[in-house]
Amino acid sequence: MHPTKNTNQFFLLLLLFPIQLWAQDISLTIDSLVSKYQKEYQIPALTVGVVQSDTCYLGIEGVVRIEKNQKVRLNDKFHLGSNTKAITSFIAFKMIESDEISLNTKFFDICSDLKGEISTEYQEITLGDLLSHQAGIQPYTSGLEYEKLPALNGSISDKRKQFSEFVLNEESVAKGTYSNAGYILTSLMLEKAAHLSFEKLVDKHMKALDLDYFIGFPNKQNLNYPWGHWEENQQLISLSPTHFYKLEDYTLAAGDVSMNIENYARLVQFHLTGLMGENNYITSDSYQKMHYGLENYAYGWGNMKTKTSKISFHDGSAGTYFCHTVLVPSKGSAIIVMANSATEEHQKAVYKLRDELIRFSGKLLE
Template identity: 45%
Template sequence: MKKIITLCFTLTTTIIMLAQNTQHSKVIDSLLQASIKEHNIPAMAAAVIHGDNVFYGTAGTISNKSSEAVTDKTLFHIASNTKAFTSFLAFQQIEKGNLSLETPLLSLFPELKNDKNSAYHSITLKDLLSHNAQVQPFTAGNEINQVKITKEKNTDKRSEFASQVLKLSTVEKGTYSNAGYILASMMIEKSAKKSFEDLLADFMKNKNWDYSFGFPNKKDTNHAWGHWIENNKLVALAPDHFYKLPDYMLAAGDLSMNIKDYALWLHQHIQGLQNIDTNNQYQMMHFQQEGMSYGWGNTIQNGQKLSYHDGSTGTYYTHAILIPENKLGITIFANAADDKHVEAIYEMQQQLILQLKKITNANNS
C-alpha cells in the first residue's frame, strides 16, 4: 500500500454542496484530461460519490499505443482493493453462521498443522483479514516464485501454497500480507462449500457488475492495458505479456472493474456505514481494528473517521477513500503506476477538491 492521501478535510463541506451540481462530471473530465497530459498517463478514471449521487469522469486511451478512448465501462485492474471484496465475502459467511472472526485457520484445515512454526497454530480469520497473522507478505515476485505449485485447480493450488507458507518464518504483526488473504479465502470457500472464484463471480453477477479476474486486457483487448517503465520509456503490456499474478491469488488482489460499478460498490459501503452500531458488519470491516481493519485501512483526521485502500501490481493503480460522516467517497483509476504517476493521482485529487471549492464559491457569490 502507498501513503495515505492527505486530504484537506476542511473542504468536505464544499464537496457536499457541489455534489448536487451537474457540472461535477465535467470538472472531473477536465481535471483528468489535464493530469494525463501533464504526467504521461495513458488513461485515468475517477468518481465522486455523495449520498445517492455518483459522478464519473474519464480521460485518455486504453493504452499509449491506441486511439480508443476509455469510458465508464472500461475495466481497470484494482489489485489489492480486491481485499475489500474478500472481507465482504467473509462477513457473508459470518452472517450465515458458517464462520466467525475467531475461527482458527487450523480448525478448518488441521492437515496444515506442522512443527516448523508453532506461531501459526492459533491464527484466526480475524488475524488474516487484519494483517496480524504474521505470515510472510508475498507482495514481491521473488517471494511468489519461491513457492512451488503443481496442482491444477485453484482450490488445490491454495492448499499447496498454504502448506509451504505456514512453514516459513513469521513477520511482525501488522505486516501487510497477500498470503494472509489467500489463507482467508481458503476459510471462506471451505465454509461456503464453493470455490472463492465462484463466490466472487456470483456476487458480481447478482449486482450486474462487469468484471474480470486478472488483467482486463487479457479478457478483452478493448479494456485498459497496464503500463510500466522499460529503458526509461512507458511500455504497454500486451495481452500475451508474461506478467500476471498467479490465479490462486485472486482474493489478495486480482479483480478488474470499471469505474461506474466500482463507485457503486463504494456507495454500498457508504450507505452501510450510516449505521453507526459497532456490531454492524460495515463498521466492523472498516473500523473495528485501528489502523488496518478487514480489507480497509482507517484513520482519523480533523476529528473525522475515514477509511481507505490503494491497490497496484505496478501496472495499474487504484485509490479509494470514504468519509462516512459526510456520505462521501472518492476513487481514482490509472493504467500506469510509476511513482510519478501515483503522485499525479494524489495531486489530481487535491486539484479536484480545490476546483470544486472555486465553483461553489462562484455559485454562492
C-alpha cells in the same frame, strides 16, 4: 499494496469536504480535471468517480494503450490490484452474518487437513488476524518471493492449499506486516466454510449485487479494454494480454479483480451508504467493523481519524495499473481514481487529482 502513506496534506483538505456536492459543478470539474491530469502527466488512461449516497459522478480520459490512439470508455475495466482485498473482506462479512464463519474462527479449525509440520506460531491465527494483517504471515508482495515456492499443481483450490502449507512452515514476521499471503489463506478458509471455490464465491456475490467484473488483467478479457503499462529502459510501454507477467491464479483474494468505474463506484457506494447507517447487502454494523474495527488497518481497509471525520482508504496495484479509493462517510462522499499505469510519477498525479477534487468541493461552500 499498502494503503497510501502520503496522507497529511490530504486529511487537512478533508476538513473542507462539503456534505452536499453540486451535481453540475462536480460533473464539469471531473471532466476538466481528468483531462488536465491525463495530458499533463502523460498517463495513458485515467478514470475518476465521485460517489455520493444516491449518485455517482464519473469521468474518463485517455487511450487504451500508449502506442495506439484508441480512446477509453466508461465501461472499460481497470485492474483493482489490492483493492480486491476489500471484496474478499466484504464476502467474509456476508458469510459472518449468515453464521458460516466468524472473525474468531481459527484457521486450523476449518483447514485441519493441511500437510506438513505447521509452525507453532501460526496455530491460533484467526480469520480476523488474516484480514487485518495481524497473523504474522510473510508478505509475498514481491514477485521474487514466489520464486522460492515448490511447483503447485492441480486445481486453483489445490494450489491455494499447497501455497498455505508452504507459507505456514515459514518463519513468522511482525504482526501488522502487510501480507498478500494472508489473504490467500483467507480465501482458503472462506471456500472451505462455504463449500465453494473462492472463484465461485466471488461470482455468487458479485451476481447478487449485479456487478460486472473480471478475474485478471482487463485486456485478457477484451483487447479493447485498457492495457497495463510499466517502464522499460526509461520508456513507458504497454503489456499485451500474452505478456509473460501475470498474477498467479490462486492469488485472487489478494488482488486480481478488474472492474469498470461504473460498477466499482456502485460497489464503493454500498460501503459508503453502509457507513452512513444504511443496511444493504450487509448491515451497517458490519461496515463499521470492516472499515474501523481496528486502528490504522481494520479488515481490508486502512483508516484514520481527523477531528471531524473517520476516513477509510486503500491503494491497489500489481505494478501496471493503479487504483486509489477513499471514503468519508461523515461528508457523504467517496473518491475513486484509477489509471492504467503505476509509475511513481503517475501515482503522485493520482493523489494530486484527488486533492484537487477536495479543494474544489471546499470552494462550493464559499
